[in-house]
Amino acid sequence: MEPISREPxxxxxxxxxxxxxxRDALYVLNGxxxxxxxxxxxxxxxxxxxxxxxxxxxxxxxxxxxLKELELNGFVLRKVYPTTPVTVIYxxxxxxxxxxxxxxxxKEWGYKHREKIKSDMRK
Amino acid sequence: MEPISREPxxxxxxxxxxxxxxRDALYVLNGxxxxxxxxxxxxxxxxxxxxxxxxxxxxxxxxxxxLKELELNGFVLRKVYPTTPVTVIYxxxxxxxxxxxxxxxxKEWGYKHREKIKSDMRK
Numbered sequence: 037m038e039p040i041s042r043e044p045x046x047x048x049x050x051x052x053x054x055x056x057x058x059r060d061a062l063y064v065l066n067g068x069x070x071x072x073x074x075x076x077x078x079x080x081x082x083x084x085x086x087x088x089x090x091x092x093x094x095x096x097x098x099x100x101x102x103l104k105e106l107e108l109n110g111f112v113l114r115k116v117y118p119t120t121p122v123t124v125i126y127x128x129x130x131x132x133x134x135x136x137x138x139x140x141x142x143k144e145w146g147y148k149h150r151e152k153i154k155s156d157m158r159k
Numbered sequence: 160m161e162p163i164s165r166e167p168x169x170x171x172x173x174x175x176x177x178x179x180x181x182r183d184a185l186y187v188l189n190g191x192x193x194x195x196x197x198x199x200x201x202x203x204x205x206x207x208x209x210x211x212x213x214x215x216x217x218x219x220x221x222x223x224x225x226l227k228e229l230e231l232n233g234f235v236l237r238k239v240y241p242t243t244p245v246t247v248i249y250x251x252x253x254x255x256x257x258x259x260x261x262x263x264x265x266k267e268w269g270y271k272h273r274e275k276i277k278s279d280m281r282k
Contacts, residue, residue: 061269
């Protein structure tokens with residue numbers, strides 16, 4: 037399999053293929069919560085309540101749904117420990133680690149974008 | 160301003176800040192079309208019909224809406240040339256170029272993810 041071309045001038049077929057790869061990625065990482073969730077769990081495993089605090093604004097219903105989808109797609113593990121009451125900890129799978137570069141680039145871009153917006157507002 | 164820490168072990172404040180940067184990025188790049196659209200226009204400026212073909216499955220109504228939002232947020236320019244009938248070409252702004260790394264990482268991840276899914280299905 038040939039590596040994906042990084043040349044700025046590419047054929048229509050290559051462009052369509054690259055667009056498809058990006059769409060494939062966004063298909064499984066859809067919505068505004070999955071990438072922040074995976075990032076947050078990459079930093080440290082967390083309980084449901086901790087995730088709610090870090091993802092300020094997410095409703096419990098949506099958090100349950102997003103975690104289930106991430107579990108089904110192999111990014112998150114839900115571990116139940118037999119304490120009284122039981123302790124449930126969410127952690128990332130090794131596969132979630134393949135998103136490291138995506139998450140870092142998004143984080144850096146988001147930071148710079150906010151700085152730009154702030155600087156534009158001061159003008 | 161200090162650079163963002165890349166250490167795996169970070170404090171809760173740093174984790175929350177990093178999650179916020181990712182959410183800031185996804186806030187402006189929301190949905191399944193904006194990143195593929197920007198990528199497609201980064202490769203070459205395009206007319207509306209060409210964009211529709213590359214973004215297979217997008218409806219004209221949604222494409223109009225997405226392009227307007229990208230224009231408002233400074234990622235896309237709509238250029239009108241005085242031909243008969245007028246020619247409208249969409250192109251990216253230099254600011255859209257700041258998404259280069261994000262787009263490349265997503266593209267590579269999407270490609271590898273599809274390969275993984277295919278290989279999982281063969282098992």
